[in-house]
Amino acid sequence: MLEHFKTSKWCKHILFLAFLISSIHQIRAQNDTLVLKNNDKLIGEIKEMSKGVLTIKTPYSDSDFKVKWKEVVKVSSNQTYLMTLSDGRRINSILKSTPGEEGKVTLVQDNIELVSDIEDIVYIKAIKGSFISRVDASLSIGFNFAKTNNLTQFSILSNIGYTADKWGFTAGFNSVRSNQDDVDETKRTDANIGAKYFMKRDWFALANADFLSNDEQLLKLRSSTQGGIGKYFIHSNRVYFATGTGLAWTNENYTDPSLKTKNSLEAFLSLELNMFDYDDLSLYSKFVVYPSLTESDRIRTDLNLNVKYDLPLDFFVQLGLTHNYDSQPIEGASTTDYVFQTTIGWELD
Structure with a gap:
């Protein structure tokens, strides 16, 4: 006992x-505190601010609060965050409003204080040990059916990203498959994986690999490995606009086994636009042109355009357009191919 x-x-x-x-x-x-323009005060745990929206977890709600960053006039937190400023600087610091100066914060890195306007902070992420805390991902699917010829179409749009102190990683996978009576199945699949190393003044080094399988252009697989540099020309809480340039090595295999594999060296120039914080609407677009350096007068282009409307509970509806152009396709293949996708999905922030 x-x-x-x-x-x-x-x-x-x-x-x-x-x-x-x-x-x-x-x-x-x-203990993190926010004061808004209407003098409302929120106390909780700041998790992230991305694309102009700050997420804060509070003890009095089961759901996280999402607040427009432009509405915040004062902030206080002893947590350490990874922050990006509009001029491209990446800083690890606590987050404190500057005493007596509304709309300004004092950041500290390497024992050096920096006073910044709140609006000049374009990204905030709480630094934690877990891998998942730095991951963003989304998945959306669509399905169409028509009684005529028993037409069915299935599509998927997905992406994942990871943000570290000095670099970022992204990957995506998109696919469309169509079936109908008396017609062979048609399919189109593209995937990408890429990384950026962030440097001063919003410059970055980039490395990407793109993959495309496309029945319309008789491509069994086109793979393109790219390396180069880029720069953000606009980096705000509502718009990112970046450009990149470099070289690409492209390998093409065709659905016709009698055709030889083709290799080519290309230059590339990319334009990337990301618009958000327009109520519940956001837009992402990327356009890349590839002038060939080894094949005379050949030019390829890739265009991706996605418009997303946010729904409650992190669900969304998305309209996507993908367009490919090749000035010198193989015989019997189309110079252009495009696909529209309407999907509904969910995202992890």
Whole structure:
């Protein structure tokens, strides 16, 4: 009995200590404070600010609050964040409003203080040890059916991204498949993977790999490996606009096995536009032109355009357009191919 009593007593002490540690952690985590233009105050844990929207977790709501960053006039937090400024600087710092100066924050890195306008901060991410805290992802699917000829079409749009202190990683996979009576199945699949290393003054080094399989252009697989540099010309809380240039090595295999594999060296120039914080609408577009350096007068272009409308609970409806052009396709293939996709999906922020 005595041993049982002692064991039970120690269990109570351990449980109490665990509860105390958890409570202290919760109290520390809920000490972040926001003051909005209408003088509303939110107290909780700042998780992220991306594309002009700040996410804060509060103890009095099961759901996270999403606040437009432009509505914030004061902020206070002892957490350390990875932040990006509109001039491209990437800073690890706590986040404190500058005393007596509304709309300004004081950042500290390497014991050096920097005063910045709140509106010049375009990205905030709480620095945590877990991998998942730095990941963004979305998945959307669409399905169409028509009684005529039993036409069915299935499409998928997906992407994933990871943000570290000095670099970022993205990947995407899109596919469309169509079936109908008395017609061979048609399919189109494209995928991409890329990385950026961020440098000063909004410059970055880039490396990408793109893959395309397309029945319309008789491509079994086109793979293009790219390397180059780029720069953000606009980097604000509503718009990102960047351009990149470099070289690409392209390999093409065709659905006709009698055709030889083709390799070519190309230059590339890309334009990338990301518009957000327009109520619940956002737009992403990327256009890339590839003038060939080894095939005379050959030019290829790729265009991706996605318009997204946000729904509650992180769901969304998305309209996508993908367009490909090749001035010198193989015999029997089309010079152009395009696909429209209407999908509904969910995103992880």
